[in-house]
Amino acid sequence: AQKVTQAQTEISVVEKEDVTLDCVYETRDTTYYLFWYKQPPSGELVFLIRRNSFDEQNEISGRYSWNFQKSTSSFNFTITASQVVDSAVYFCALSEDNNDMRFGAGTRLTVKP
């Protein structure tokens, strides 16, 4: 069965620090999809990125970067030069068949000015 573990419940950093959010997943399928979502204090869920199991290329988007490593079943998310607006709960999610997306418990990131 698919499972996502986000071991970091809460992280607090000072603005401009770099921060990495960890995500470890379990799956028996060879084809699967990994996602990161952001949930700001307003409560909505914002899609950040999707990675396919057959594409291990890391991705950078502005201050955000993602490191996908199948060897360690990890899909970590790094925010460079964090800002107060990055404060949110971040969820990692896994989908094996595109209809049953399993979410981790989330990591609450607080960026202090």
Next chain:
Amino acid sequence: NAGVTQTPKFRILKIGQSMTLQCTQDMNHNYMYWYRQDPGMGLKLIYYSVGAGITDKGEVPNGYNVSRSTTEDFPLRLELAAPSQTSVYFCASRAARIYEQYFGPGTRLTVT
């Protein structure tokens, strides 16, 4: 496009009451989903639909029902509300062959 819309935003129910949470999307997405998010937790899938007339259970379907008569609408029905159903409910949708889901703003439901 409004994207995924949900009504109501907030609702308080008494134990044993029934209600329907509405979800509508205007992106012509085939796939639609209902999740619940309990405090401090991730989302859990309640039901999903791959197209009009087709629905299936997710991880936590007990106490809920759904229908999908049109592509746009995917209502979630609570028949006999229980305190354990106090949660935030999110509806989501996605297009075929596009795997990321797009979420509505959520409905905060309290059952007392």
